[in-house]
Amino acid sequence: MGEMSNLSRRSFVFGSVAVAGGVAFGQYAGAQQVPAAAAAANPLAAHLGPQSVTFNPWVEISPDKITLIAQHADKGQGVGSIQPLMIAEELDLEPHQFEIRFAGPSPAYFNTGFAHELAPFMAPDQSPEAEKARAAALEWLRKAGLQMTGGSSTIPDTYDKLRMAGAIARETLKAAAARRTGIPAANLRTQSGSVILPDGTKIPYVALSADAAKITPVSVDKLRDPSQWRILGKPMERLDIRPKVTGEMKFGIDRAMDGMVFAAVKLNPNKGQPIKSYDASKARTMPGVKTILRISNGIAVIATNSWYAMQAAEAVDCVWEPSKYPAEQADHWKTAAASFTPQFLAKQWRNDGNIDAGLKDGTLIEAEYRAPYVGHQPLEPLNGIGIVTDKGMEIWVGHQTPQSVQYIAATAIGLKPEQVTFHNEWMGGSFGHRLEFENIRVLAEIANQMRGTPVKLIFSREEDFRQDIPRQIAMGKYRGSVKDGKIVAADLQVAATAPFKELQERMGAPTKDPDGQLAVGIWNVYYDIPNYRATSFEIQGLSPSTTWRSVGASANGFFTESFIDELIHAAGLDPLMARIRMCKIPIYRKLLETVGEMADWKGPLGNGKGRGVAFVESFGTAVAEIVEVTMTDAGIRIDKVWVAADVGKIVDPVNFENLVQGGVVWGLGHAMNCELTYSKGAVQQTNYNHHEAMRMYQCPAIEVRGLENDYTVRGIGEPPVPPAAPALANAIFAATGKRIREMPFNKFIDFV
Amino acid sequence: MFELTVNGIKHQVDVVPEMPLLWVLRDELGITSPKYGCGIAQCGACTVQIDGKAVRSCQARIADVAGKAITTIEAVGGGKLHPVQEAWIEHQVPQCGYCQTGQIIQAISLLKTIPKPTDEDIDQVMSGNLCRCGTYERIRVAIHAAAEKMGRK
Numbered sequence: 001m002g003e004m005s006n007l008s009r010r011s012f013v014f015g016s017v018a019v020a021g022g023v024a025f026g027q028y029a030g031a032q033q034v035p036a037a038a039a040a041a042n043p044l045a046a047h048l049g050p051q052s053v054t055f056n057p058w059v060e061i062s063p064d065k066i067t068l069i070a071q072h073a074d075k076g077q078g079v080g081s082i083q084p085l086m087i088a089e090e091l092d093l094e095p096h097q098f099e100i101r102f103a104g105p106s107p108a109y110f111n112t113g114f115a116h117e118l119a120p121f122m123a124p125d126q127s128p129e130a131e132k133a134r135a136a137a138l139e140w141l142r143k144a145g146l147q148m149t150g151g152s153s154t155i156p157d158t159y160d161k162l163r164m165a166g167a168i169a170r171e172t173l174k175a176a177a178a179r180r181t182g183i184p185a186a187n188l189r190t191q192s193g194s195v196i197l198p199d200g201t202k203i204p205y206v207a208l209s210a211d212a213a214k215i216t217p218v219s220v221d222k223l224r225d226p227s228q229w230r231i232l233g234k235p236m237e238r239l240d241i242r243p244k245v246t247g248e249m250k251f252g253i254d255r256a257m258d259g260m261v262f263a264a265v266k267l268n269p270n271k272g273q274p275i276k277s278y279d280a281s282k283a284r285t286m287p288g289v290k291t292i293l294r295i296s297n298g299i300a301v302i303a304t305n306s307w308y309a310m311q312a313a314e315a316v317d318c319v320w321e322p323s324k325y326p327a328e329q330a331d332h333w334k335t336a337a338a339s340f341t342p343q344f345l346a347k348q349w350r351n352d353g354n355i356d357a358g359l360k361d362g363t364l365i366e367a368e369y370r371a372p373y374v375g376h377q378p379l380e381p382l383n384g385i386g387i388v389t390d391k392g393m394e395i396w397v398g399h400q401t402p403q404s405v406q407y408i409a410a411t412a413i414g415l416k417p418e419q420v421t422f423h424n425e426w427m428g429g430s431f432g433h434r435l436e437f438e439n440i441r442v443l444a445e446i447a448n449q450m451r452g453t454p455v456k457l458i459f460s461r462e463e464d465f466r467q468d469i470p471r472q473i474a475m476g477k478y479r480g481s482v483k484d485g486k487i488v489a490a491d492l493q494v495a496a497t498a499p500f501k502e503l504q505e506r507m508g509a510p511t512k513d514p515d516g517q518l519a520v521g522i523w524n525v526y527y528d529i530p531n532y533r534a535t536s537f538e539i540q541g542l543s544p545s546t547t548w549r550s551v552g553a554s555a556n557g558f559f560t561e562s563f564i565d566e567l568i569h570a571a572g573l574d575p576l577m578a579r580i581r582m583c584k585i586p587i588y589r590k591l592l593e594t595v596g597e598m599a600d601w602k603g604p605l606g607n608g609k610g611r612g613v614a615f616v617e618s619f620g621t622a623v624a625e626i627v628e629v630t631m632t633d634a635g636i637r638i639d640k641v642w643v644a645a646d647v648g649k650i651v652d653p654v655n656f657e658n659l660v661q662g663g664v665v666w667g668l669g670h671a672m673n674c675e676l677t678y679s680k681g682a683v684q685q686t687n688y689n690h691h692e693a694m695r696m697y698q699c700p701a702i703e704v705r706g707l708e709n710d711y712t713v714r715g716i717g718e719p720p721v722p723p724a725a726p727a728l729a730n731a732i733f734a735a736t737g738k739r740i741r742e743m744p745f746n747k748f749i750d751f752v
Numbered sequence: 753m754f755e756l757t758v759n760g761i762k763h764q765v766d767v768v769p770e771m772p773l774l775w776v777l778r779d780e781l782g783i784t785s786p787k788y789g790c791g792i793a794q795c796g797a798c799t800v801q802i803d804g805k806a807v808r809s810c811q812a813r814i815a816d817v818a819g820k821a822i823t824t825i826e827a828v829g830g831g832k833l834h835p836v837q838e839a840w841i842e843h844q845v846p847q848c849g850y851c852q853t854g855q856i857i858q859a860i861s862l863l864k865t866i867p868k869p870t871d872e873d874i875d876q877v878m879s880g881n882l883c884r885c886g887t888y889e890r891i892r893v894a895i896h897a898a899a900e901k902m903g904r905k
Contacts, residue, residue, distance in 0.1 A: 076848025076885050237844065244849030245840045246833070247785030247825035251850060254784035262779065287768045305767065306788075307775035379789045379797055379850045379884050428787070428850030429884050461790045654844045658890060662847055665886025688794040688882060697875040699888035 043106035044069070053213035055172050057108040058087055058165040061209040066098040066193065071109040071147065072154040073102060073400050074240070075378070075430035077717045078655040079154045081239040083162055086651065089231050090166030090224060092190040095239055102424035105402035107145020112138055112161065113153030113715070114146075116620050117516075122524050123620040124585045126711060149400040150435060150547065152619040152715025155651060159713045160223070167220040176212040177203050232651045240426070252398040252425030253383045257454040260385070261290060263446050264309035264458060266316055267298035267438075269466040269682030270323035271544055275299065277319045283312040292316065295445040300457075302450065310460045323681030325542050332542050332678060333370070336475045339495035339539045346498070346514035346538040349523040355491050358531025362483025365570050367563055369478065370742040371496075371555035372675035373470035375683075375691050376548055380428025382439035382459040382467075386447035392419030393444060398427035400435045404507045408437040409444040411508075431666070432547040435503060438467045462686040470676045470683075471548030472497040472517075473539065476559035482571035487582070489531035490567065492522040494556055497545040498538050514538065517547070521556025521722060524617050527564065527582035543678060549666055550721035553618035557722030558671070558729070561614040562741065565730045575730060576601050576613045576626070583615070587646060587709040588622045591615070594644040595624040598703060604734065608632070609639075612730025614723035621719035622646055622710075625664065627700075627727040631735045635750030638668065638700040638728065643720060648710035660720045661702045667724025669694025673746045698751060754818040758783060759827035769815035774798045776814050777824065785825045785853045789882070796881030799854035800824050806861035825853040828860055836860050839898035847885035855881050859895050868899055 044054040052062035060067040068087050074080030084100050087093075103109050116123065118137035121130035170190050177195040178185040180203075187198050194202035226233055243249035268275055278299050280292045288308025293300045299316050303309035326332055384397035392415055399405045402424065406417040427434055443457045459467065474496035481489045498515035505511075518536035525534070548554060568578045576596050583589040592615055595601075605611060608631040615624045623645040630637045643660050650656050674691050676683045685691040729740045732749060740748050753766050756773075758781065765780045777783040777800070786809050789797035793808040800809045801823035828834045833841075836859050846852045855878070862869055862877040869877070874895050883891070 076846075076850075078847065237841065238846075240849065241841055241844055241846055244846040244852055245837045245856065247853045249849055250784065251787075253788065254778075256782060305771070305775055305779040307771055307779065310791075377884065378848070379787070379795060379882065380848070381788065427848065429848040431884070458788070461788075461792075658844060658847060658887065661889050662886035665888060666884075669886070687792055688790050689792070693882075693884070694886065694888070695879045695882065696888045696891065697879040699886075699892075702889050 041108060043104060043108050051210040051213070053209045055169040055217045056165045057103070057106065058162060059091070059169040061205055061212070063206055063209055066093065066205060067101050068098045069101055069103050071103040072158065073149040073398065073424050073427065075149070075398065075400070075427035075434060077154070077659060078238050078240070078652065079149070080426065082652050082655070083154070083158055084239070085231050085236065086158060086162040087166035089229060090163045091170050093193050095231070095237070097193045100239065103147070103402070105147060105406055105422050107147070109147040110141050110145045111148050111153055111157050112141060113157030114141055114151060116156065117151055117153070123617055123622070124587070147402055152621065152717040152719060155647070155715050156620070156713055159649070159651065163223050164220060167223060168217050171218040171220050172212050172215055173205050173208050175215050175218050176208045179215070180208070180211055226649070233649070233653070235654050236652060238652070238655055249426060251380050251428045252396065253380050253428070253458060255385055255396055255425065256456070257385060260454040260456050261302050261450065262304065262306040262309045262458070263300050263302050263455050264306060264313040264460060265295070265298055265300045265442055265463060266313045266318055267442065267463065267467055268318075268320040270320055271467070271469065273297065273321040273323060275318055276321055279317040283315040286312040286315060293446060293449050295442060300442070300446045302455070306456070306458045313460070325681070326678070327681045328679055329677040332473060335542055336473055336495055336539050339537045340477055340493055341537070344495065344537040344540065346518055346536040348533065348535045349519045350532055350534040352533070353531035355489055355531045355533040358489025359479055359481050359491060362481040362488045363570060364479065364481050365566055366479045367566055367741055369476035369559040369562060371474040371558060372677070372743060373473050373543060373545065374548060374670050374674050375465060375468045375470055375676050375685065376431040376433035377465065377468060377688070377691065378427070378429025378431055378433055381461055381464045382433070383457055384439050384443045385454055385456045386443040387454045388413065388444070388447040388451050392421065393447060394421040394423070395440070395443065396423045396425060397440065397443070398425040398434055399440070400430060401507065404437070405440050407508055408440045412441045412444040413448040431549040432551070433468065436469050436546055437506060438469070465686045465691070466683055468676070468683070469544050469546040471554060472499045472545040472552070473542060474555035476556070476563070478559065478563040480563065480567045482567055485571050485573060487527070487529050487567045487571060490529050490563070492534045492560060492563070493537070494518060494522055494535070494559065495537035495539050496555060497542050499545045499547050499551055502544055503546050515552070517552030518556070520552035520618055521560050521616060525560060526585045526588055526617070527579070528584050529582070549663070550618055550718040553616055553722035554667070557614070557616035557618065558725040558743065561616060561723065561726035562729050565612070565726070565733070566739065574603055579613065579615060588615070588617070590709060591622055591624040591644045591646055591707060594705060594707060595626050595642050598642040598644065598705060599626040599628070601626065608735055610731045610733065610735025612727045612732070612734055614727035614730060616719070616722035618719045618722050619715055621714040621716060623719045623723050625720070625723040625727045627724070627731040629728070629731045629735050632752060634752045636732055636735070637752040638698065640700050641702045643702065643704045644707060645704070645716060645720060646707040646710045647714040647716050649708055649713045650706045653706065656706055656716055657704045659716050660704045663718065663720030664702050664724050665694050665699060667721040668728055669698070671725035671728060671743045671745055672698070672751055673744045675744050754814050756814070756818050756822060757820070758822045759824060765814070767814060769813060771814050772810050773800070773812040773814055773817050773822070774809040777809065783824055787850055787854065789851065794882065795851065796858060797851045797854040799857045799881070801828070801857060801861070806858050825856060828857065834860060835901040836863065836894070836898040839894040839901060843890050843894040843897060845887050845890040845894050847887055851881060851883045855883065855891055859891070859898065862895065863899055863902060867903060869895065
């Protein structure tokens with residue numbers, strides 16, 4: 001990897017992991033409860049019925065059914081479908097032959113998919129040092145036992161292990177059939193949920209469960225070659241499509257229980273602050289209201305119907321403790337602007353060549369960029385059902401980090417995490433929202449005051465907006481120089497609040513290390529620029545922030561790819577050709593070439609039309625996008641988007657396309673018209689009319705091509721997001737000559 | 753006490769007259785396919801048919817809709833999948849799926865008025881239905897496919 005040698009290393013995203021036996025990562029609180037040795041144990045074994053067998057933490061067979069466990073939570077990205085189908089591929093099951101269950105909390109479900117993101121090497125780096133660091137990161141993950149859905153890691157985590165889980169189950173069932181029939185396993189085969197004997201007799205797997213339970217799972221050393229796949233890699237029907245089209249799908253918000261009461265809350269909009277006092281005299285008399293409870297950061301109304309509860313909660317007069325962060329948005333920006341100083345230095349991630357000399361050589365270009373707070377606002381509002389008894393708490397809630405739900409709920413009401421029984425739910429979106437805990441903490445407090453009664457909490461949309469911990473706020477101060485048709489220098493400085501570091505702290509695993517997410521989009525930049533420096537500053541004292549679909553890259557990718565575009569134009573070059581020429585990684589260059597071919601890129605279009613290109617790698621997945629716009633009398637119209645992405649191997653091609661299209665819509669829509677702003681300590685946008693993102697009339701056709709050149713399998717949930725905003729801004733520049741350096745763009749230009 | 757007919761079945765509910773239909777369906781009757789998304793007719797996830805018309809059930813007071821025929825996604829196909837639902841499956845529209853029952857009911861309503869809609873027709877009628885996952889392009893394709901199917905029948 002000679003190409004990589006001049007790229008410096010980044011510190012771990014999770015903090016300083018003990019890769020070289022050095023600094024230990026702050027203990028992960030949820031996982032601490034279970035000894036590391038238990039990581040290997042199969043959590044299904046403890047609850048197995050009679051005559052049943054489990055081969056590993058993902059497969060359970062009883063005399064009447066086959067159950068496949070989905071360890072990653074489904075928030076719409078389709079992993080509730082693809083995880084069991086990866087098992088089914090090797091286990092020779094048809095899609096209708098098994099039930100799906102979401103995993104409970106267990107270190108057996110630790111996420112191996114974070115190993116790449118943890119190791120401080122760039123995605124394309126296959127050097128022995130990089131691989132060694134990834135292996136060490138994997139070992140750390142095994143010890144930590146952290147079960148988390150996020151970081152576009154589901155497929156990287158499960159691609160091998162779930163197929164292996166299926167293969168082991170298959171071979172063990174064959175061994176059980178061999179033992180029963182006396183026919184050597186080598187003469188048996190499997191098909192459609194049965195072991196098939198040489199004479200064609202079928203023994204269903206379920207009929208072998210008791211026998212298989214007596215056998216140590218057979219080890220398997222080889223997975224089937226993709227050329228043999230029946231299901232994977234081909235267009236398939238997602239297993240959740242039908243129930244979502246017929247209305248049968250039950251999301252968390254749809255669950256009901258006997259004797260259940262409904263709860264709505266009014267919480268301090270000054271995030272993180274308690275309630276001082278309240279007057280519920282009017283609310284108490286409203287229809288359906290059973291009782292009104294004080295909780296640490298607000299009040300809860302218990303009622304017979306969630307509408308009654310929400311109406312009454314709104315009617316409670318509350319006096320709030322004021323915010324610790326600036327009350328007004330303008331002061332947030334002032335704080336951000338003042339953070340580019342040594343005091344707030346997080347880390348200098350790269351310093352190639354001689355940046356000072358480079359900036360003096362040629363024409364100097366300077367630009368300042370801004371990315372505001374943005375909301376997640378999945379369409380299913382935060383909710384959950386909880387019941388607290390003397391023994392502990394049972395909770396039903398859609399969440400991405402089961403162990404943290406136990407930790408947060410337990411901590412809120414003085415229980416031990418293992419006293420909290422967690423059940424995951426199908427989620428109506430997340431985008432990072434369901435990695436946070438606003439509903440969990442509140443539900444625990446309410447249920448604890450309503451002991452013995454199941455409480456169903458639903459946030460009103462307004463409350464969900466007010467409590468939504470937003471994307472980081474970020475500013476970029478960029479300088480660069482061009483000379484003789486070349487980019488000579490680029491000095492990228494970003495100041496932002498630290499989304500992942502803050503999330504870690506709330507999960508009970510604080511770290512003092514710089515947030516690796518602040519490096520994404522300024523560090524992992526693959527252009528040949530001889531003098532290059534990337535530095536991030538951590539803004540202190542503002543609103544809490546958290547991971548928002550694509551996290552650091554959602555802001556940094558916009559800044560960097562906009563600025564690269566500015567430099568390219570200043571150098572008099574073609575935006576696509578210049579990127580292709582400067583790109584140092586061959587498979588990434590291929591992506592840029594591919595997207596150019598798809599769009600038939602031939603330079604400027606004229607007639608009020610413009611095209612912009614952007615290229616960002618995040619979570620290891622590189623994505624190139626071209627956006628075409630037309631300046632009309634009614635404003636900018638987005639005509640078409642082309643996307644090329646490389647994930648190494650595409651396991652579910654239809655869903656791949658759907659996720660890429662959705663990621664583009666997410667990236668464009670929020671860049672066009674969304675921000676959260678604070679006034680009097682509270683977010684001012686409280687429903688979709690203030691924070692709309694893209695609607696159908698603005699949505700272009702989005703053409704997607706997936707390449708499979710990368711050396712390892714990658715995720716696709718987030719990586720299509722970061723290039724969308726800069727590609728749009730660059731297209732607007734091409735069409736109008738107007739350079740937009742701040743999101744949302746509708747502050748500066750009208751859209752159709 | 754209000755009487756309402758949902759998917760052909762009569763129900764009695766004891767709620768205040770102001771309660772919107774959405775919360776009667778979900779919390780009183782346990783019919784959860786209409787979804788709560790925004791509560792102010794901004795998202796369309798709660799869309800049901802009232803006397804055959806697509807309506808935002810979060811805005812329909814129970815006192816105003818009692819006695820009318822209410823249809824939720826479960827009954828739009830009259831016992832089988834509606835061609836719009838078939839198209840939704842064939843084109844694998846949903847991601848999280850939370851908005852999709854509302855999208856489908858809105859699309860059925862569109863095709864009732866305009867059997868062969870253009871992209872512009874679709875954009876005009878469907879833009880009130882938010883999809884945070886961003887499945888708009890697939891919705892458009894599925895509506896054209898459904899129009900084709902229904903035209904053949």
